Structures are given as C-alpha cells and as structure tokens.
Amino acid sequence: MKCDNFNLNQINLTQIMAMALSASILVTTGCGSSSSDSSSNQVNTNAQADNSSNTTSNNTTNSDNASSTDNSDTNTDSNSGDNSGTDSGDDSGTDSGDDSSNGTAQTEGSTDGVLCDYTYSEFNNSASVQATSNADWSCSGTARQLVANGIPDHATGTFPNQANPNTISEVNVSIAYTLTPTKTDTASTLGGPRGATGYVLNGVKIDANTAGSCDDSGNSCSLVGNTGNWSIEALGQTSFDFGTDDNNAHVQPDGSYHYHGMPEGFIALRSDSQVVMTLIGWAADGFPIYARYGYSDAENAQSELKAMQGSYQLVENVSSNRPSTSVYALGTFAQDWEYVAGSGDLDECNGRFGVTPEFPEGIYHYYATDSYPYFQRCVKGQL
Structure with missing residues (x-):
C-alpha cells in the first residue's frame, strides 16, 4: 500500500474511519520497509x-x-x-693432527687396527730412481707384515754421486713384527748386520749407523768395513761426506736406499708439510715411530705440539785414545755422544710412553728427531 499526502478538511467522517483502519494496517507492516528487506x-x-x-x-x-x-x-x-x-x-x-684414516688401536696393548692396510704402488720418476715404489703392510693373527721393494716414494738426491758410488735398486723386503709389543727395561742395539731398527711405511729401512770408522790415531779412516774403534756418524759432522741427500739418506752397495735421519720427503707427503704428529713407520719390536713432533705433555692430547729433543749430549771427558779433536771435532764419532737422562724429551732409544692420535690410551713409541741420535739406534721392546 502506498503512503500519500492528504487534506483533512476535504474528507468526511466515513472517510476518516476508513483511513484510520488503513493507518492501523500501515503501522503493522511498516512504511518504507519490507519483511524481505528485514x-x-x-x-x-x-x-x-x-x-x-x-x-x-x-x-x-x-x-x-x-x-x-x-x-x-x-x-x-x-x-x-x-x-x-x-x-x-x-x-x-x-x-x-689426528689423521683418522690411520685408524685407532682396537685393544689396549695391541697395535692392531692401525695402518693394517697401508698399500702403495706408484712409479717414481725421480732421475735417480725411475722405478715403481711398492709397499704393502697387512695384519694377520699376531703379526704385522711388510712386503716391499725398498724403492722410495719421493724425490731423491743424485745417485751415484762423488761420495756415494751406489745406484738405487730394488731389494727384497719381507719382514714381520708383533702386533702386541712388550716394553722391557733392556735396550737392544740394532743396525747394520744386526738388522734394521725399523721400516718407514714406504718400505725403506732405517739404519742410522754407518760402516765408517777411524783408528785411534785418526790417520787410518775408512767409510766401509767398520774396522776402527771410532764409528763415524753420517750426519752432524763435516769431516766425512757420505753423499746423503735432503732426505738424510743414501745408498748401500747392494742398492738399498735407507735413512740415517729425518725422511723429509716422506714426511712432506704424509703431513702435507704441516705441524702435526705423524706416524711414519714401525720399529723392529712392533712399536710405532713418529716424526719430529709430539705433545708437550706426553699424557695430554690437548697440549701443544713441540719438536722432540733427544737426550744425548757431547761427552765432557774426552778419551785420551780418541783421534784429535782439532782434526775431528766432537760429534764426528758415535762415541762422542752420551745419554743424559732428563736432558731432553726421550730415553736412550729416542722413545717415550705417551698418548698419540692413533693410541689415545697411550703407548711406548719412538721419534725421528733433528737432534742426535736422529733415529733410534736401539729398541726397548721384546724382540
């Protein structure tokens, strides 16, 4: 219904009543709105x-x-x-300096599990070598075994040379060392005809002594034969030239290339020339050999590394039978050195007991050092 405007004066009563009824309806529905909108x-x-x-x-x-x-x-x-x-x-x-590829000891008192599968076979094109270096280490039962040909795996000096007329040649190396070394209180001297004190991992032997010697007068000296009373050192003296190279090695008459001191070329290969504790070989008694660096605290693997010092000193009382020191300075002969306990880091065989990366519980072990005796001349383990 539409809401319109209207004039009340123009409507009658009937209209008013009708409109009232309509208004009532409009109020109920709501004008301008709808239920649908609501x-x-x-x-x-x-x-x-x-x-x-x-x-x-x-x-x-x-x-x-x-x-x-x-x-x-x-x-x-x-x-x-x-x-x-x-x-x-x-x-x-x-x-x-922990080289995890070396492995760690599986049982206390045993070296089993450490470098038991070290194998190397590669041609060495060094001018004086020109041959393949072979070295194969393995562990079986109670023994660590090495089969090698004695050819080094690094560059060498020139051989033959004026002071060393021998040529590097292959030799048959086949040795076995115990996997359960036992330290004793006895030092057993090795080297020369008594056998190598040990082998570096590349299959090259360690033989720190020489066959050179002088008689008491010093007038008769020879670099072979070892017939005199005074044994000539290969390193640390200037009176005699054994023709050693930068690896402190030279060649024996049978062609055996061997180390008298720090095997620098091999160490560089193993340690990448870093200051780390580097296992380089095994001694004849089965104990490991490390090069140059060890923990400053033998019982603490977190202590700083330091260069190990041997405990040998030049003798204070020179024998009256010795060749003149004015001709051959002290240090020329092995007898010029004496072990002084506590003067260095190591014992008479250049070893000590302590922890290493491969033996965290500790083990007796040897060192190659820059000081005398350079490599161990004896072993403390049972042979």
Missing part, C-alpha cells in the same frame, strides 16, 4: 557473523602457520647446531 538484513548480519567466524578461522590458520614458522626456526637452529658440530669436529681434528 530478512535480507538478517541474512547479511548472519553472513557477517560467518565472515567473522571465517576470519577467526583464518586467524587460527595464521596462528598454525606461525607455529609452523616456529618449527622452521627450530629446525634451522637444529641444522645450525649440526653444522657447528661438524665444523668444530673438523677443526679439532686438524688442530690435533
């Missing part, structure tokens, strides 16, 4: 409530997403922790 408004309100619910639902989803973000942060922290651990482990290994 219903529509109610739907819209409900829709807004649903939208609000959806918003709440969306907020909940966002809250879940925030939780996922937290998980992501947690995962990131976890990954960061793993990376940190890896980096720390790698750095620690480098600093301590």
Whole structure:
C-alpha cells in the first residue's frame, strides 16, 4: 500500500474511519520497509557473523602457520647446531693432527687396527730412481707384515754421486713384527748386520749407523768395513761426506736406499708439510715411530705440539785414545755422544710412553728427531 499526502478538511467522517483502519494496517507492516528487506538484513548480519567466524578461522590458520614458522626456526637452529658440530669436529681434528684414516688401536696393548692396510704402488720418476715404489703392510693373527721393494716414494738426491758410488735398486723386503709389543727395561742395539731398527711405511729401512770408522790415531779412516774403534756418524759432522741427500739418506752397495735421519720427503707427503704428529713407520719390536713432533705433555692430547729433543749430549771427558779433536771435532764419532737422562724429551732409544692420535690410551713409541741420535739406534721392546 502506498503512503500519500492528504487534506483533512476535504474528507468526511466515513472517510476518516476508513483511513484510520488503513493507518492501523500501515503501522503493522511498516512504511518504507519490507519483511524481505528485514530478512535480507538478517541474512547479511548472519553472513557477517560467518565472515567473522571465517576470519577467526583464518586467524587460527595464521596462528598454525606461525607455529609452523616456529618449527622452521627450530629446525634451522637444529641444522645450525649440526653444522657447528661438524665444523668444530673438523677443526679439532686438524688442530690435533689426528689423521683418522690411520685408524685407532682396537685393544689396549695391541697395535692392531692401525695402518693394517697401508698399500702403495706408484712409479717414481725421480732421475735417480725411475722405478715403481711398492709397499704393502697387512695384519694377520699376531703379526704385522711388510712386503716391499725398498724403492722410495719421493724425490731423491743424485745417485751415484762423488761420495756415494751406489745406484738405487730394488731389494727384497719381507719382514714381520708383533702386533702386541712388550716394553722391557733392556735396550737392544740394532743396525747394520744386526738388522734394521725399523721400516718407514714406504718400505725403506732405517739404519742410522754407518760402516765408517777411524783408528785411534785418526790417520787410518775408512767409510766401509767398520774396522776402527771410532764409528763415524753420517750426519752432524763435516769431516766425512757420505753423499746423503735432503732426505738424510743414501745408498748401500747392494742398492738399498735407507735413512740415517729425518725422511723429509716422506714426511712432506704424509703431513702435507704441516705441524702435526705423524706416524711414519714401525720399529723392529712392533712399536710405532713418529716424526719430529709430539705433545708437550706426553699424557695430554690437548697440549701443544713441540719438536722432540733427544737426550744425548757431547761427552765432557774426552778419551785420551780418541783421534784429535782439532782434526775431528766432537760429534764426528758415535762415541762422542752420551745419554743424559732428563736432558731432553726421550730415553736412550729416542722413545717415550705417551698418548698419540692413533693410541689415545697411550703407548711406548719412538721419534725421528733433528737432534742426535736422529733415529733410534736401539729398541726397548721384546724382540
């Protein structure tokens, strides 16, 4: 029904009564509005409530997403922790000089598990070698075995040379050392005809003494035969030239290339010329040999590395039978040196007990040193 304007002066009583009835109807239905509009408004309100619910639902989803973000942060922290651990482990290994590829001892008192599968076979094109270096170490039962040809795996000096007329040749090396070495209180001297004091991993033998000697007068000296009373040293003296190269090695008449002192070329290959504790070989009694560096505290693998010093000193009282020191300075002969306990880091066989990267529980072991005796001349283990 339409709401119109009207003039009360122009209508009669009947019209007024009719209009009153119509007005009652208009008030009930509401002028300018409809139930459908009201219903529509109610739907819209409900829709807004649903939208609000959806918003709440969306907020909940966002809250879940925030939780996922937290998980992501947690995962990131976890990954960061793993990376940190890896980096720390790698750095620690480098600093301590620990070469994990060497392995570690499986049982206390045994060297089994350490370098039991060391194998090398490669052509050495050094001018004085021109041959393949072969060395094969293995462990079986109670023995560590080496089969090699004695050819070095690094560059050498020139051989033959004026002071050493011998040519590097292949030799048959086949030895077996115990896997369970036992230290004794006795020092057993080795070298020369008594046998090598040990072998470097490349299959080259360690033989620090020489066959050179002088008689008491010093007028009769020879670099072969070892017939005099005074044994000539290969290193640390300037009176005699044995033709050694930068690896402190030279060649015997049978073609055996061998070390009298620090095997620099091999050490450079093993340690990449870094200051690390480097296992370079095995002694005849089965104990390991390290080169130059050891822990400053023998019982602490976290202590700094230092160059080990032998405990030999030049004699103070020179024998009256010795050739003149004005001709042959002290240090020329082996008899010029005496062991003075506590004057260096090592015992009379250039060894000590202590921890190493391969033997964290500790083991008796030897050192190649820059000071006399350079390599051990004796062993303390049971033979």
